[in-house]
Amino acid sequence: MHVEDLSVRFRMPAGRYVEAVTGATFALGPGESLALVGESGCGKSVLASALLGLLPGNAETAGSARLADGLDLLAADERTLARTVRGRRVGLVPQSPAAHLTPVRTVGAQLEETVRELAGTAYAGHTTEAPEAGTGPAAGGRGPSSGASDRPARRGRRHRLAALRAAARAAAGRAAFPASHLDRHPHELSGGLAQRAATALALVGDAPLLLADEPTTGLDRDLVERTVDELRAHTRADGRALLVITHDLAAAERIADTVAVMYAGRIVEIAPAGAFFGSPGPRHPYARGLLDALPERAFTPVPGAPPELGALPPGCAFAARCAAADPLCRTRRPMLTEGVACHHA
Numbered sequence: 001m002h003v004e005d006l007s008v009r010f011r012m013p014a015g016r017y018v019e020a021v022t023g024a025t026f027a028l029g030p031g032e033s034l035a036l037v038g039e040s041g042c043g044k045s046v047l048a049s050a051l052l053g054l055l056p057g058n059a060e061t062a063g064s065a066r067l068a069d070g071l072d073l074l075a076a077d078e079r080t081l082a083r084t085v086r087g088r089r090v091g092l093v094p095q096s097p098a099a100h101l102t103p104v105r106t107v108g109a110q111l112e113e114t115v116r117e118l119a120g121t122a123y124a125g126h127t128t129e130a131p132e133a134g135t136g137p138a139a140g141g142r143g144p145s146s147g148a149s150d151r152p153a154r155r156g157r158r159h160r161l162a163a164l165r166a167a168a169r170a171a172a173g174r175a176a177f178p179a180s181h182l183d184r185h186p187h188e189l190s191g192g193l194a195q196r197a198a199t200a201l202a203l204v205g206d207a208p209l210l211l212a213d214e215p216t217t218g219l220d221r222d223l224v225e226r227t228v229d230e231l232r233a234h235t236r237a238d239g240r241a242l243l244v245i246t247h248d249l250a251a252a253e254r255i256a257d258t259v260a261v262m263y264a265g266r267i268v269e270i271a272p273a274g275a276f277f278g279s280p281g282p283r284h285p286y287a288r289g290l291l292d293a294l295p296e297r298a299f300t301p302v303p304g305a306p307p308e309l310g311a312l313p314p315g316c317a318f319a320a321r322c323a324a325a326d327p328l329c330r331t332r333r334p335m336l337t338e339g340v341a342c343h344h345a
């Protein structure tokens, strides 16, 4: 996927705008994983929603987000997005698996339904309770179990059902969800298994791009690591691209090839994960501050708070919190140049 100059703003009353995302540019290839990190409210989820065509009515977008086959996600109409993008070209690993799964249905049933929806006609009719054409009373008064002429139809139906079950089991297997738990409801699952069930749903359509929006929120550290490792494995093994949106830098370090740091709606630094988390480290003062705030590092929070996205300052949005800011920073916005948007990096 190539995202070029993607911007999203929300129209507000009295002609005001909230500039949620401005000029985001990045590329993501097969087998690669990019982590988009930043504090709450910096525009990460809005960017994800833009890629899936899930923005509310007051949103205006600009720029492009092209998939390898040339489809621009920002320009595509709802019908195209619903029929060919969500689940098929872009799989979504949700923020809260428990909320994403339907509580009253077993995991197996949900997987089968997703397989059927995404596969279209291949499994059509498997849930039809009525007898198939030529087998019911209206077709000659014979019950479904009588006569020879209905056998091929029933065999076909049984075959489709078996194929559907097999496809659902295969998806569960790929997400390491145990087949023995397919008949359980979401509330009968541990947090880890619920996460795997949600990942299995995201993998059903075999989408070449996975989008994971805060996939580790609310999980304990062990589970974060397992979830992240599993997502990473799906990317590496199958040549998928993975876009992970997270405020969890430890998870980002574990999963990403590339890190993009967002601040106040803009990507302020984009760097290979090894250089960012290791040596020479981040170049943007905000990115350095994020790492220094980690308990295992200096444990020193970035002072102050980000600006309102509806009232951004004219210069660098981070200037008010930055120890190195000078008059240039307060008046002229730094552009992203060679991976960093800072006058002093």
Ligand SMILES: Nc1ncnc2c1ncn2[C@@H]1O[C@H](COP(=O)(O)OP(=O)(O)OP(=O)(O)O)[C@@H](O)[C@H]1O
Pocket (backbone or CB within 6 Å): 010, 018, 020, 038, 039, 040, 041, 042, 043, 044, 045, 046, 047, 056, 058, 247, 309
């Ligand atoms: N429909 C909307 N109308 C106006 N502003 C909106 C709308 N949706 C989101 N925003 C604003 O866009 C900004 C970015 O929000 P977003 O949810 O993308 O942040 P985030 O970085 O994902 O934060 P979090 O981690 O808390 O989800 C926020 O200031 C939010 O208030």
